[in-house]
Amino acid sequence: MxxxxxxxxxxxxxxxxxxxxxxxxxxxxxxxxxxxxxxxxxxxxxxxxxxxxxxxxxxLSHGRPPYGITNVTVGNRDVAVTEEPAHVTPFGTLLHFKKDIATEQPRVLVVAPLSGHFATLLRDTVATLLPDHDVFITDWHNARDIPLSAGRFGFEDYVDHLIEFLTVIGPGGHIVAVCQPCVQALTAVSVMAEQGHKAQPRSMTLMAGPIDTRINPTKVNDLAMENPIDWFESRLISVVPPGLPGVGRRVYPGFVQLTAFMSMxxxxxxxxxxxxxxxxxxxxxxxxxxxxxxxxxxxxVLDLTAEFYLETVQWVFQEHRLAKGELTYRGKPVNPGLIKRTSLLTVEGERDDICAIGQTMAAHDLCTGLRPYRKRHHMQAGVGHYGVFSGKRWNNQIYPILRNTILASE
Structure with a gap:
């Protein structure tokens, strides 16, 4: 520097x-x-x-806020909830919301976005899932706190983490991805299907995610297409300064993304x-x-590693690699058509101005190996992006469909 x-x-x-x-x-x-x-x-x-x-x-704060979920009603009794790290890497924690109950419940991995805010953005999602499910979440770490010695963290490393986390959860789990990581979740499940991985999930729910942003492009999608990737690198990527654990690491700072969000x-x-x-x-x-x-x-706010941010912009929003059948993982083509055992639910919001109608549903066209009874799509009327995974309509209208999808896949 x-x-x-x-x-x-x-x-x-x-x-x-x-x-x-x-x-x-x-x-x-x-x-x-x-x-x-x-x-x-x-x-x-x-x-x-x-x-x-x-x-x-x-x-601004650069530390994760508390989830604040200390208890939940299971059946007719109040049950304490404790947060326990089930697996930890330098870049993220597989956080388990453990309940003191004897009944076994479906194990669910909630995949949080890595997009400038902490996974606590999904606390409402987790709280709604908890009474009926054994819930884990991808609790991503702030890149400014991760030493350079931990190495890089790009798109493929994110996929690695999902496969690793599902492996820790064990066979018979389920995956629920929200927003940006729907692409990585579909990639991970595709790779696990090709490998015949024992821990490939029984169901996959993709909520308001950019599977194919060529469909009904939003302002966010247009911004990604207006400039070459070099423009994003030269204007949005910075370096963690001295005095912080991640000194010298190239990042997309959370304060830069927050400024962009607020300016809108x-x-x-x-x-x-x-x-x-x-x-x-x-x-x-x-x-x-x-x-x-x-x-x-x-x-x-949370900083993203530069390589993850730039690869996501280029591979997902500019080149549409997964949607076009051109995405590779560790040198091998990614083929969602090989998924045969994982039921698919996609959810979109009618008024979503970040991930428009049709962009998530595109996953159905890619998962050609799934029989029709293993696929379902839900378009929720009257909600924007955040209403897909939080609020009254999420609780009362979307969640029952997700819960039934998981139960039917058990």
């Missing part, structure tokens, strides 16, 4: 600013309880307390924070808590 390296300077500038702000934010956090206590009905002090809290929150709806985010200040000033802490919970998750 040198002063002449613009990519290195980008991350260094960000981290320097964050480090300079940290003492001020800590000071605000320390005085906040006293301000709240003294404010009472005094509008001036309440305004000062609200401003102080906004200052304390003025920054900046007015909405500004309005949300103005309203948050007003709620705090007016003492409407219940409403303020809802906004804070959302942004605590939204502002917890």
């Amino acid at each position: 040198t002063k002449a390296d613009p990519s290195a300077m980008l991350y260094l500038a960000y981290q320097t600013q964050a480090d300079l702000m940290a003492p001020l934010r800590r000071m605000a956090e320390q005085v906040l309880p006293g301000l709240h206590h003294a404010a009472g009905h005094n509008p001036l002090l309440r305004g000062m307390a609200a401003a102080t809290e906004m200052l304390a929150r003025a920054g 709806n900046m007015d909405r985010h500004v309005k949300a924070h103005v309203e948050l200040f007003q709620h705090l000033w007016q003492g409407d802490f219940e409403q303020a808590a809802k906004t804070k919970d959302f942004y605590d998750e939204y502002f917890a």
